[in-house]
Amino acid sequence: MDHLSSHPQPPISIPTLTGATRLVGVMGWPVAHSLSPAMHNAAFAALGLNWVYVPLAVPPERLAEAVRGLRALGFVGCNATVPHKPALAQLMDELTPVAAAIGSVNTVIVRPDGSLLGDSTDGYGFLTDLRAHGVHIGEAENRRSAEATQRQVAKMKGRPEAGVVCRRALVIGAGGAARAVVFALAEAGATVAIANRTVASAAELCRMVLAALPTANVSAHPFPAALTRLAADADLIVNTTSLGLHGDADPLPWDPAVPFRRDQVVYDLIYNVRTPFLRLAEAAGARAIDGLGMLVHQGARSFELWTGRPAPVEVMDAALRSVCSA
Numbered sequence: 001m002d003h004l005s006s007h008p009q010p011p012i013s014i015p016t017l018t019g020a021t022r023l024v025g026v027m028g029w030p031v032a033h034s035l036s037p038a039m040h041n042a043a044f045a046a047l048g049l050n051w052v053y054v055p056l057a058v059p060p061e062r063l064a065e066a067v068r069g070l071r072a073l074g075f076v077g078c079n080a081t082v083p084h085k086p087a088l089a090q091l092m093d094e095l096t097p098v099a100a101a102i103g104s105v106n107t108v109i110v111r112p113d114g115s116l117l118g119d120s121t122d123g124y125g126f127l128t129d130l131r132a133h134g135v136h137i138g139e140a141e142n143r144r145s146a147e148a149t150q151r152q153v154a155k156m157k158g159r160p161e162a163g164v165v166c167r168r169a170l171v172i173g174a175g176g177a178a179r180a181v182v183f184a185l186a187e188a189g190a191t192v193a194i195a196n197r198t199v200a201s202a203a204e205l206c207r208m209v210l211a212a213l214p215t216a217n218v219s220a221h222p223f224p225a226a227l228t229r230l231a232a233d234a235d236l237i238v239n240t241t242s243l244g245l246h247g248d249a250d251p252l253p254w255d256p257a258v259p260f261r262r263d264q265v266v267y268d269l270i271y272n273v274r275t276p277f278l279r280l281a282e283a284a285g286a287r288a289i290d291g292l293g294m295l296v297h298q299g300a301r302s303f304e305l306w307t308g309r310p311a312p313v314e315v316m317d318a319a320l321r322s323v324c325s326a
C-alpha cells in the first residue's frame with residue numbers, strides 16, 4: 001500500500017551504525033517516495049534497538065538477484081512495495097497462508113537457516129485500522145478482540161469513536177491493493193462485492209479468494225454501472241484504486257450521482273491526501289477514513305515479525321504523520 005502516496009521523499013534520520021546493526025529495508029521501483037523508512041527507524045529509535053531500515057531501489061529485472069542478496073548480506077528481512085509484491089511471492093522458500101492465497105508478499109523474513117518466509121501484512125493492517133476506528137467486520141468473536149484494540153487506540157488518540165459492525169462490503173478496484181483487502185474482508189466473514197472497470201479482473205480476484213476460502217461470499221460487478229445497486233446494500237465501501245492520488249486531476253473512483261449514507265463507513269487506501277472521494281463521503285455524513293492507519297499497522301506487523309517485540313504503534317503513527325505534514 002506504500003505506493004498510494006503523492007508525497008516527495010521524506011527526511012530519513014540516520015542512526016549511529018555499528019558492526020552489530022541489524023538490517024531491514026524496503027524494495028521498490030521507484031522507492032524514493034516510501035514513508036516506511038521514517039516509520040520504522042522512528043520505532044527502532046524509540047525502543048533503543050540497534051537496527052536500521054533502508055530504502056532499496058531494485059529494478060524488476062534484478063529482483064531475484066536482490067532477494068538472494070538479502071541472505072548474503074545478512075538482512076533480517078525486508079518489505080516490498082510496487083511493483084514487487086506479486087513477483088516476490090514466486091521467490092520465497094515458503095509463504096504464509098495469506099501470502100499464498102493472494103500471491104503477494106510485502107514482508108520477507110530471512111530465517112536463521114537462510115530460508116525466506118514471505119508474508120502479506122496488508123490485510124492485517126487494513127482490518128486492524130478499521131477496528132481502531134471502531135469498525136468491526138463480521139461476527140461477535142471478531143468484535144471482542146476488536147473492542148480491545150479500539151479502546152487502546154481511542155485512549156491513544158483521546159477521541160473514542162462509536163463501534164459499528166459491517167457485514168456487506170463494496171470494494172472498488174481489483175488490482176494488487178484490492179487482493180489483500182478483499183481477502184481480509186472475506187476471511188473475516190463479510191459479504192464482498194468487487195466493482196471494477198474491467199469486470200474480468202474482478203472475477204479473477206473472486207476465483208483467487210474462493211480457491212483459498214471456498215465458502216467466501218464474493219462477487220464481481222462492472223464499475224461504475226453496478227454502483228447504484230451495490231452502494232444501497234453496502235455498509236462499508238473501500239477504494240483500492242489509486243484514483244484520487246492527484247486530487248481533482250484524477251477521475252473519481254465513484255459516480256457522484258450515487259449517494260452515500262450517514263450509516264456507511266467509507267475507506268480510501270490513499271493515505272496522505274484527503275481524496276475527493278473521501279471528501280464526498282464526508283460531506284454526505286458517512287464515516288470517512290484514509291489509509292494512513294493501514295500503513296502504520298501493516299508496518300507494525302512487519303516490525304513484530306522481524307524483531308519479536310511489540311511495535312510502538314503510536315510512535316510509528318506519529319512519525320508518519322510528521323513526514324506527511326512536512
Ligand code: ATR
Nearest residue numbers: 173174175176177178196197198201240241242251
Ligand atoms: P494497484 O496495484 O495499486 O491496485 P493496479 O493493479 O494498476 O494498481 O490496479 C488499479 C485499479 O484501479 C484497477 O482495478 C483498475 O481497473 P482496471 O482493472 O479496469 O484497469 C482501476 N482503475 C485505474 N484507472 C481507472 C479509471 N480511470 N477508472 C476506473 N478504474 C480505474
